[in-house]
Amino acid sequence: MSRCVAVLCLALLYASPVSARVLEITVVSDATEARSEVARQESSQSFAGIAVKVSRPVDRAVALALHESATLLDTLGITTQLGTLSLDPVTAIAPQLNAAPKGSLLVLDLPLSLMERVATEADRLGRATVNVRHSDAYLRDALCLPTLFHTIPSDRMYFDALGQFLVFRGWRKILVVRGPSDQDAARAETLTASLRKFGATVEAVREFSLSHHPDDRDKNTPEFLTGGLSYDAVAVIDSDGDYGRYVQYSTRRPRPVVGDVGLKASGWHYALERYGAPQLNERYRAFADYPRLHGRAAMTDVEFAAWAAVKLIANSVGTLAADVPLDVLSILSDPASQVDLYKGTRGSIRQWNNQLRQPILLGSADAVIAVAPMPKFLHPTHYVDTLGIDQPESTCQLR
Amino acid sequence: MICVDLPVCRAIAFVVIILACAVPSEALPDTVVISNERSGNLHFMDRSGATTDVVALCGRPRGMAQGASGQTLFIACSDDHKVIEFDVGRREIVREIPDVPGAMSLALHASSGRLIVSNEGHSSAMVLDTSTGGVLATLATGLEPDGVALSDDGARIFIASENANLVHVYDGESYQPIHRLVTGLRPRRLALRGDELWVSSEMGSRVEIFDLNTYQKDGEVVFAPRGFRVEQLTPVDILFDAQQETAFVALGSANHVVFVNAESREIRKYILVGRRPWGLALTPDGEHLFVLNGLSDDVTIIDVARERPIRTSRTGLVPHAVEILE
Numbered sequence: 191m192s193r194c195v196a197v198l199c200l201a202l203l204y205a206s207p208v209s210a211r212v213l214e215i216t217v218v219s220d221a222t223e224a225r226s227e228v229a230r231q232e233s234s235q236s237f238a239g240i241a242v243k244v245s246r247p248v249d250r251a252v253a254l255a256l257h258e259s260a261t262l263l264d265t266l267g268i269t270t271q272l273g274t275l276s277l278d279p280v281t282a283i284a285p286q287l288n289a290a291p292k293g294s295l296l297v298l299d300l301p302l303s304l305m306e307r308v309a310t311e312a313d314r315l316g317r318a319t320v321n322v323r324h325s326d327a328y329l330r331d332a333l334c335l336p337t338l339f340h341t342i343p344s345d346r347m348y349f350d351a352l353g354q355f356l357v358f359r360g361w362r363k364i365l366v367v368r369g370p371s372d373q374d375a376a377r378a379e380t381l382t383a384s385l386r387k388f389g390a391t392v393e394a395v396r397e398f399s400l401s402h403h404p405d406d407r408d409k410n411t412p413e414f415l416t417g418g419l420s421y422d423a424v425a426v427i428d429s430d431g432d433y434g435r436y437v438q439y440s441t442r443r444p445r446p447v448v449g450d451v452g453l454k455a456s457g458w459h460y461a462l463e464r465y466g467a468p469q470l471n472e473r474y475r476a477f478a479d480y481p482r483l484h485g486r487a488a489m490t491d492v493e494f495a496a497w498a499a500v501k502l503i504a505n506s507v508g509t510l511a512a513d514v515p516l517d518v519l520s521i522l523s524d525p526a527s528q529v530d531l532y533k534g535t536r537g538s539i540r541q542w543n544n545q546l547r548q549p550i551l552l553g554s555a556d557a558v559i560a561v562a563p564m565p566k567f568l569h570p571t572h573y574v575d576t577l578g579i580d581q582p583e584s585t586c587q588l589r
Numbered sequence: 590m591i592c593v594d595l596p597v598c599r600a601i602a603f604v605v606i607i608l609a610c611a612v613p614s615e616a617l618p619d620t621v622v623i624s625n626e627r628s629g630n631l632h633f634m635d636r637s638g639a640t641t642d643v644v645a646l647c648g649r650p651r652g653m654a655q656g657a658s659g660q661t662l663f664i665a666c667s668d669d670h671k672v673i674e675f676d677v678g679r680r681e682i683v684r685e686i687p688d689v690p691g692a693m694s695l696a697l698h699a700s701s702g703r704l705i706v707s708n709e710g711h712s713s714a715m716v717l718d719t720s721t722g723g724v725l726a727t728l729a730t731g732l733e734p735d736g737v738a739l740s741d742d743g744a745r746i747f748i749a750s751e752n753a754n755l756v757h758v759y760d761g762e763s764y765q766p767i768h769r770l771v772t773g774l775r776p777r778r779l780a781l782r783g784d785e786l787w788v789s790s791e792m793g794s795r796v797e798i799f800d801l802n803t804y805q806k807d808g809e810v811v812f813a814p815r816g817f818r819v820e821q822l823t824p825v826d827i828l829f830d831a832q833q834e835t836a837f838v839a840l841g842s843a844n845h846v847v848f849v850n851a852e853s854r855e856i857r858k859y860i861l862v863g864r865r866p867w868g869l870a871l872t873p874d875g876e877h878l879f880v881l882n883g884l885s886d887d888v889t890i891i892d893v894a895r896e897r898p899i900r901t902s903r904t905g906l907v908p909h910a911v912e913i914l915e
Contacts, residue, residue: 261712261731261753319780466751466775469710469733508754508771530752530774532794534842535820573818 197529211516214271214294217249220304221276236485243431248299248496250480251489255497259504264436279304295296295518297496309338318519322495330543336587339522340545342495347578348455349384351562358390361422364397378427393421398433412440425449457516460488465534503528543586547574619872620914624650625905636872638890638902644680651909652694665692686722696737707734714748726764731755736778749776768804779826787827794822814859817843825867830875839866846880858896862889870911879907
């Protein structure tokens with residue numbers, strides 16, 4: 191009899207955590223941020239209302255990732271819960287974070303300064319957060335928070351991909367043209383470091399001006415801006431996506447334009463035709479509960495990063511024992527966790543700075559020209575770790 | 590034959606070679622058929638790899654399965670959402686089974702005439718009656734179903750779902766779900782060996798082996814060809830020889846095909862082929878392995894006994910599957 195009771199207790203012991211396993215995701219947004227929730231269209235617009243950058247909330251991508259994972263999670267006895275948290279940036283963050291379920295993954299769809307505050311606060315509370323929006327290098331380096339993960343590529347990963355591509359093509363002499371903002375200056379430095387890493391040379395770094403005043407013609411006329419020296423390609427840094435659009439087809443020498451215009455490095459692209467990508471793109475466009483999107487619509491890099499964060503967890507729970515509680519922080523921290531990214535090479539978390547390692551796409555407006563790492567750029571351990579700050583160079587050494 | 594004395598050995602070998610050259614080998618009319626997804630056609634080859642015919646077919650032909658007669662092939666026309674039966678000798682379509690959405694991979698149960706088709710993009714697999722063309726059952730799967738398999742006795746049906754990291758197991762008579770096997774990332778193709786189910790995990794870089802009595806994972810085969818990092822190993826097709834002693838696995842982005850001792854599960858040989866090999870087929874005599882290279886649009890023919898490539902021949906655009914008929 192006592193043995194029967196013991197067996198029963200054991201059964202209950204094993205059964206209860208299985209039934210209680212819930213994967214909770216909370217999308218955190220800024221209540222004051224003007225983003226087009228209704229139209230779900232481009233929200234960053236230049237003069238005269240012409241859309242130059244696409245910025246959409248990530249909820250569609252997160253919901254898609256949960257939808258894709260439903261059959262597997264159901265098989266494993268895991269239920270999911272998707273919530274949202276709209277933060278008021280002027281009041282204290284910590285009490286607001288407590289409104290989100292305690293074990294939930296916080297997907298931070300926030301402007302940079304607020305994201306940094308929230309991530310720092312969440313780290314203090316021991317809560318897992320994902321940066322899906324900001325590629326800034328310092329978040330992975332100087333900030334270096336143990337519970338903050340980055341599924342969006344870093345600028346260094348984007349530019350390393352571009353640098354490999356240029357060197358692989360034999361275009362080694364690069365003219366860098368950059369915008370006037372602090373962000374442009376910082377990104378131009380990152381680009382320069384990437385180009386040098388792979389043996390390209392920066393012939394000059396020139397700053398453009400949006401002003402049409404004749405005194406500025408050396409800075410505002412592309413022919414002058416790109417004249418007077420020899421180069422194989424022009425790399426444009428224009429974080430606002432404004433002036434840079436006019437550099438293509440206007441350079442003094444007939445050379446390709448890369449960077450923020452022309453050939454761009456990206457985490458995702460609508461025209462990737464291998465690795466199952468067309469199926470993912472179609473699933474995103476036709477996803478129920480959301481408006482049908484047109485044939486060229488695809489996840490932005492930010493949406494793809496949000497999708498990848500949820501998929502990383504869903505793809506990694508299958509190997510967990512059924513009696514182990516579902517802890518998103520330990521799953522994200524586990525070097526064995528991995529995700530099928532539909533880019534030909536699986537992704538996993540770099541243990542030193544919590545960055546998702548992944549291939550980077552090099553695409554024009556209507557085609558994926560190459561998928562980095564480029565051939566012959568080899569890393570001793572991880573195929574994609576020639577992209578981004580590698581462990582020996584990183585000032586962040588988390589694990 | 591045991592040969593001890595070296596000159597004698599050489600003499601014997603010489604005579605054997607002369608005999609082999611002098612006696613014309615029996616003409617083997619094997620017909621190699623390759624489906625090319627992007628060019629929408631079939632390539633016909635002889636066993637030496639010489640193209641004998643190219644036939645325009647349908648929208649995105651992919652999976653193929655040999656008909657019970659050995660004279661026809663069932664072919665999935667993915668973009669046309671149909672399955673066709675193609676007479677290889679007459680080079681013509683003899684029938685069409687319409688309304689098979691996203692038809693991808695096929696498996697035929699010869700004795701019952703049932704054809705299993707995965708419906709990519711529709712999260713299901715269909716069981717078709719090849720005598721009538723009717724649908725016997727539609728089985729729910731995870732997202733992006735690909736590889737399908739049927740046990741020899743027809744009692745169990747297996748379907749791999751690439752996105753869901755699952756293999757669904759269905760009862761082959763009642764079509765009721767029996768089990769779901771949790772696999773590594775992106776399970777692609779399935780191969781049965783007795784009570785073992787071998788599953789290629791393309792993004793998990795391994796082949797997983799499940800015991801079909803217990804539905805527990807029984808082991809796995811991991812790969813390490815020279816010059817490749819683990820993430821580049823993306824296995825797709827798995828094929829056993831007739832004796833089920835050797836497993837051949839196409840390693841995708843690692844540009845190799847691997848010979849595995851099926852019993853001990855140890856790697857025997859890596860062979861460099863074209864770019865992103867995935868489809869595999871053996872000649873009926875088991876002597877030659879045909880390896881389709883999806884990114885270099887060609888096929889590498891391997892001498893199985895000598896474990897060496899013999900020839901690489903051009904195919905159509907994006908070759909997907911290969912079948913070899915006697």
